[in-house]
Amino acid sequence: MxxxxxxxxxxxxxxxxxxxxxxxxxxxxxxxxxxxxxxxxxxxxxxxxxxxxxxxxxxxxxxxxxxxxxxxxxxxxxxxxxxxxxxxxxxxxxxxxxxxxxxxxxxxxxxxxxxFTFERALLAAGVPVRHLEAGTNVPMYITDVPCQASGSLSGPLVVSMRPVPEELVKTAVAVSGHYPRVHGAPVHAGDPAAIGIRDLARPDFGDPVEVRADEVPLFWACGVTPQAVIMASxxxxxxxxxxxxxxxxxxxxxxxxxx
Structure with a gap:
């Protein structure tokens, strides 16, 4: 099956x-x-x-x-x-x-x-999901964006990345934005260095995926963030x-x- x-x-x-x-x-x-x-x-x-x-x-x-x-x-x-x-x-x-x-x-x-909850919706809207195409894990990165601290807990935001053709970026943002309880729309688009990511080919978690010349890397807040907070705290x-x-x-x- x-x-x-x-x-x-x-x-x-x-x-x-x-x-x-x-x-x-x-x-x-x-x-x-x-x-x-x-x-x-x-x-x-x-x-x-x-x-x-x-x-x-x-x-x-x-x-x-x-x-x-x-x-x-x-x-x-x-x-x-x-x-x-x-x-x-x-x-x-x-x-x-x-x-x-x-x-x-x-x-x-x-x-x-x-x-992962909105990936089927992305596919239905014609937005490719590269790690599904490749049969690999989604790439995830620890950023230099700090989360708001609470008591003894503090640490950086973790993001997942999906490369999206430039003409479909607005579609990807709109589709994922309908799922606010599972991260919603991306938190960043484009230059990974702007959020402290040095090399897309070396994710902190998961597997790297190809980013093609006509694609924009989109970054969504990731539920691995609590584990980064556990480490930082x-x-x-x-x-x-x-x-x-x-x-x-x-x-x-x-x-x-x-x-």
Whole structure:
């Protein structure tokens, strides 16, 4: 079966049994989300941080301390994503297939919106999505744009990039702008150096993609931003998804479209 035709439950079952792959293009029409789980003492700081940085950190769902499922994710957050990253004292210390043993009773899981949610809409409008064409992970970059700090949490904005033909830039902006709860319109277009990106061929997360002569790189706020904040803030313990290896929710993409 084409992975685009899988249900969220079918995809989660494959990840639970060991499939490790970026999820762009999986489960057509179903929403994907970033995972970040932090100690309960930081949950309100992270909620405030997300409120102050809504384009980068649009919160879709939050679990109770120790919970490994939420209202929008009926699976097991410890096993049903295709990859995890463990942080200690702000440092990524391990990339893991599952985190059953690492999932502490005080961890609060946050599910953050993902720009994969509007990629089908971009395609329907005739806007190419290069990483889907190439079958690779989306490229993501740590910028020099600071997020608004909240308590002990601060750090840089992370963006994802999609190259778009110049004549379709306005279309891409308009289409993605209909999805404000999953990052919405781009935060930057054009010169990557203007936001501190030195080399598009060397993303901080994900895979590089070709940018052709007639294309403009468009940059969307990215839900990996909380992981950059974990690193910049030296948070003592956290679990995130492996960038591009998302949680697939039991809610439809179109539920996040606004007129």
């Amino acid at each position: 084409d992975v685009a035709d899988l249900s969220p439950a079918q995809a989660r079952g494959r990840f639970r049994t060991g499939e490790r792959v970026p999820t762009a293009g999986w489960c057509r029409g179903w929403t994907q989300a970033n995972l970040i789980a932090v100690p309960a003492r930081l949950r309100y700081e992270l909620l405030l941080f997300a409120h102050q940085n809504p384009q980068a950190c649009p919160v879709l769902d939050v679990g109770e301390p120790g919970a490994w499922s939420t209202a929008l994710f009926a699976g097991d957050l410890r096993t049903d994503l295709p990859g995890y990253r463990l942080y200690r004292d702000g440092r990524p210390v391990a990339d893991l297939d599952e985190v059953v043993e690492e999932w502490r009773e005080d961890l609060v899981p946050f599910l953050i919106g993902c720009s 030296g948070v003592e313990y956290a679990i995130g998804h492996l960038p591009g290896h998302m949680a697939i929710l039991d809610v439809r993409d179109e539920d996040y479209r606004v007129a």
